Amino acid sequence: MPKKVTKQGLPPLDWLKVFEAAGRHGSFTAAAEEFGATQAAVSQRIRNLESWLGRQLFIRSARGVSLTVDGESYLPLVHDSLRALEQGTENLFGHSVREIRIAAQPSHLEMLLLPRLMAFSESHPELRIVTETVPKRLDFEAADDALHIRYGRGSWQGRDGVLLANEVLQPMAAPGQAAVWRQLPAIELRGERPGWSEWARVTGEPAPEAGPVSVDSMAHALRAARLGMGVVLGSRALAANLLLTGQLTCLPAAELATIDGYWLTWPPGLGKTKRQSEVLKALTKALSADLG
Amino acid sequence: MPKKVTKQGLPPLDWLKVFEAAGRHGSFTAAAEEFGATQAAVSQRIRNLESWLGRQLFIRSARGVSLTVDGESYLPLVHDSLRALEQGTENLFGHSVREIRIAAQPSHLEMLLLPRLMAFSESHPELRIVTETVPKRLDFEAADDALHIRYGRGSWQGRDGVLLANEVLQPMAAPGQAAVWRQLPAIELRGERPGWSEWARVTGEPAPEAGPVSVDSMAHALRAARLGMGVVLGSRALAANLLLTGQLTCLPAAELATIDGYWLTWPPGLGKTKRQSEVLKALTKALSADLG
DNA sequence: CTTGGGCATTAGAAAACCTAACTCTCAAAC
DNA sequence: GTTTGAGAGTTAGGTTTTCTAATGCCCAAG
Numbered sequence: 001m002p003k004k005v006t007k008q009g010l011p012p013l014d015w016l017k018v019f020e021a022a023g024r025h026g027s028f029t030a031a032a033e034e035f036g037a038t039q040a041a042v043s044q045r046i047r048n049l050e051s052w053l054g055r056q057l058f059i060r061s062a063r064g065v066s067l068t069v070d071g072e073s074y075l076p077l078v079h080d081s082l083r084a085l086e087q088g089t090e091n092l093f094g095h096s097v098r099e100i101r102i103a104a105q106p107s108h109l110e111m112l113l114l115p116r117l118m119a120f121s122e123s124h125p126e127l128r129i130v131t132e133t134v135p136k137r138l139d140f141e142a143a144d145d146a147l148h149i150r151y152g153r154g155s156w157q158g159r160d161g162v163l164l165a166n167e168v169l170q171p172m173a174a175p176g177q178a179a180v181w182r183q184l185p186a187i188e189l190r191g192e193r194p195g196w197s198e199w200a201r202v203t204g205e206p207a208p209e210a211g212p213v214s215v216d217s218m219a220h221a222l223r224a225a226r227l228g229m230g231v232v233l234g235s236r237a238l239a240a241n242l243l244l245t246g247q248l249t250c251l252p253a254a255e256l257a258t259i260d261g262y263w264l265t266w267p268p269g270l271g272k273t274k275r276q277s278e279v280l281k282a283l284t285k286a287l288s289a290d291l292g
Numbered sequence: 293m294p295k296k297v298t299k300q301g302l303p304p305l306d307w308l309k310v311f312e313a314a315g316r317h318g319s320f321t322a323a324a325e326e327f328g329a330t331q332a333a334v335s336q337r338i339r340n341l342e343s344w345l346g347r348q349l350f351i352r353s354a355r356g357v358s359l360t361v362d363g364e365s366y367l368p369l370v371h372d373s374l375r376a377l378e379q380g381t382e383n384l385f386g387h388s389v390r391e392i393r394i395a396a397q398p399s400h401l402e403m404l405l406l407p408r409l410m411a412f413s414e415s416h417p418e419l420r421i422v423t424e425t426v427p428k429r430l431d432f433e434a435a436d437d438a439l440h441i442r443y444g445r446g447s448w449q450g451r452d453g454v455l456l457a458n459e460v461l462q463p464m465a466a467p468g469q470a471a472v473w474r475q476l477p478a479i480e481l482r483g484e485r486p487g488w489s490e491w492a493r494v495t496g497e498p499a500p501e502a503g504p505v506s507v508d509s510m511a512h513a514l515r516a517a518r519l520g521m522g523v524v525l526g527s528r529a530l531a532a533n534l535l536l537t538g539q540l541t542c543l544p545a546a547e548l549a550t551i552d553g554y555w556l557t558w559p560p561g562l563g564k565t566k567r568q569s570e571v572l573k574a575l576t577k578a579l580s581a582d583l584g
Numbered sequence: 585c586t587t588g589g590g591c592a593t594t595a596g597a598a599a600a601c602c603t604a605a606c607t608c609t610c611a612a613a614c
Numbered sequence: 615g616t617t618t619g620a621g622a623g624t625t626a627g628g629t630t631t632t633c634t635a636a637t638g639c640c641c642a643a644g
Contacts, residue, residue, distance in 0.1 A: 009378045009381060009382050009389075010309065010374065010377060010378050010381060011381070012306055012600095013305030013306050013308065013309060013374075013377075014304060014305050014306055016305070016377070017302070017305060027621080027622095028621075028622065029620085029621060029622080037602070037603085038602070038603055038604080039621075039622070039623095040602075040603065040604080040622090040623080040624080040625095041601075041602055041603075042622095043622065043623065043624090044601080044602085044623095044624095045601090047561070047564070047623090048564065048565060051561055051562065051564050051565055051568065052389075052565050052567065052568075053381075053385045053388065053389060054385065054388030054389060054437075055385060055388055060621095060622060060623080061609085061610080061621090061622090062608080062609040062610040062611075062620085062621070062622075063609090063610065063611065063620075063621070063622095064620085064621060064622080065621085065622075070384065070385075073384055074380075074381075074384055074385075077376070077377065077380035077381075077384075078377065078380075080376075081373045081374075081376050081377045081380075082302065082305075082373075084369070084372075084373050084376075085302060085305075085308070085369065085370065085373045086301045086302050088366070088369035088370075088373075089301065089302060089303070089345075089366075089369075090301055092362065092365055092366055092369075093345045093346065093347060093362075093366075096345065096346030096347055097301075097344075097345060097346060145346075269339070269343055270343065272339070272340065272343050273340060273343055273344050274630085274631090275344065276343065276344075319590080319591095320590075320591065321589085321590060321591080329632095329633070329634085330633070330634055330635080331590075331591070331592095332591090332592080332593080332594095332633075332634065332635080332636095333632070333633050333634075334591095335591065335592060335593085336592095336593090336632080336633085337632085339592090352590095352591065352592080353590090353591090353640090353641080354589085354590070354591075354639080354640040354641040354642075355589080355590070355591095355640090355641065355642065356589085356590060356591085357590085357591075566599085566600090
């Protein structure tokens with residue numbers, strides 16, 4: 001008696017994708033390019049499909065391929081069905097598929113993300129990047145399905161992530177003042193990062209004299225330095241763009257490495273598909289450029 | 293600048309097959325059964341799809357799954373598209389997909405194939421078996437895309453194949469005459485198989501006395517024996533069914549093995565897909581049952 | 585408070601797939 | 615009539631994907 005009448009009237013559908021492209025182009029090579037694969041891969045998939053169907057779909061000649069009558073009849077059906085699927089998928093899920101959301105503190109977005117976004121966007125022109133600013137002290141929600149840029153020492157519970165760069169602090173000042181920086185007042189930065197006293201302790205050098213300026217954000221501290229208000233113990237990562245464009249210079253003084261760092265995190269489960277992990281890799285690469 | 297704008301707006305389509313089944317059944321387990329796979333496989337594919345789309349499609353509870361709003365919206369589209377593909381594929385290629393053609397000499401079809409076909413058909417109820425008789429001496433065409441049953445010593449150029457059974461000849465007679473078979477006349481079989489004289493030479497026993505009957509086909513020789521016309525040097529393979537049903541009996545005399553055999557052959561390229569190789573395996577198994 | 589059905593998760597095995605390197609063929613150019 | 619080059623086929627072997635088997639969890643029903 002019938003054991004399992006697995007009504008499987010369909011060939012592996014991914015073969016059809018290839019058939020459609022090859023039929024549309026009239027060329028295996030062209031189809032291969034469309035997929036970013038080799039001609040051999042296309043050739044094999046088509047052969048599999050033909051074998052499954054029990055009929056030839058293409059006529060091979062040394063100069064290229066052309067559809068057989070069977071192939072000619074089959075192509076419109078496949079084309080239309082795939083098109084319908086593509087359209088519908090796009091309509092329903094287009095946003096989440098072609099869009100990438102990144103949440104971070106305003107200063108991280110501005111100083112870390114934005115300067116490096118162009119490089120990424122060029123390698124993935126099909127993706128929209130949507131940023132969301134997160135108020136400084138308000139914590140991220142772990143279940144948020146956006147990407148996050150976070151500062152700390154890792155282990156973001158409930159999320160995966162990679163370290164973009166460790167935080168390294170170094171005295172910096174406006175370029176015009178570099179020569180005389182020992183005379184400049186220190187700009188105080190309150191918060192979680194080690195300050196001038198720690199720097200002096202570790203490096204053994206004397207800390208600059210305290211100045212009138214005290215801020216609570218690295219962005220403000222750097223800006224103050226750019227304005228000539230003193231010497232700042234600046235973050236290499238956040239200042240990278242300012243340094244590159246000559247708006248600020250590193251002073252010839254010892255750096256202070258910390259165990260904290262800038263992380264890119266995402267909800268677990270993201271990055272499981274090839275597509276996603278590639279995007280993540282590219283983004284990580286772009287974001288860690290010139291850091292450290 | 294954009295490197296490759298691979299307009300790939302579609303998830304791996306085989307994931308959709310699973311989504312469709314799971315959505316239809318409202319159960320991963322049921323969908324798994326439909327595919328002959330495990331529940332874990334379904335679970336993973338669905339998770340991949342959800343991850344690709346960036347949205348949940350199912351709500352999981354301990355008691356089963358149900359579609360989310362997104363899944364609910366997506367299902368009809370997927371269902372309809374796949375259905376269209378399935379229908380169209382069936383219309384265009386249904387015959388070659390659900391049908392299996394086997395060509396052989398009339399006697400091979402009757403004595404080898406038919407008695408064993410039921411077993412095969414039970415394991416593959418969805419397949420029609422179409423037989424084609426080939427005139428005895430007319431050779432098969434190598435490029436024929438049907439399966440062939442051939443007699444010989446293998447190496448069927450341009451075709452793949454498996455040996456079903458070697459030809460083994462043994463004296464046989466009608467059951468009622470078994471006791472007195474030494475008195476029976478020999479039935480002569482002309483053709484490529486070794487005859488009584490070869491049998492006598494190899495076994496050292498005396499050949500039965502020549503009788504009046506001389507035929508040129510094993511089928512006729514066996515029939516003559518059944519009719520009580522003498523003792524035949526019969527083919528175990530071809531006579532298997534007659535022996536099983538008691539219409540003929542093997543006599544207590546030495547057998548004569550040959551290097552020829554019965555082969556199932558097919559055009560190369562068949563059996564490359566999983567589906568096909570399974571069918572071939574099942575058919576081979578059925579056809580070699582009780583042989584030898 | 586057990587039981588059992590249904591799903592998730594995992595590591596490891598199995599299958600499918602892809603690429604690289606090569607060949608073959610033919611048409612067009614020389 | 616050679617030479618050249620584009621395009622497709624073939625193969626072996628490495629890589630990726632997928633599957634399975636085993637296990638754990640959860641919750642509803644008994």
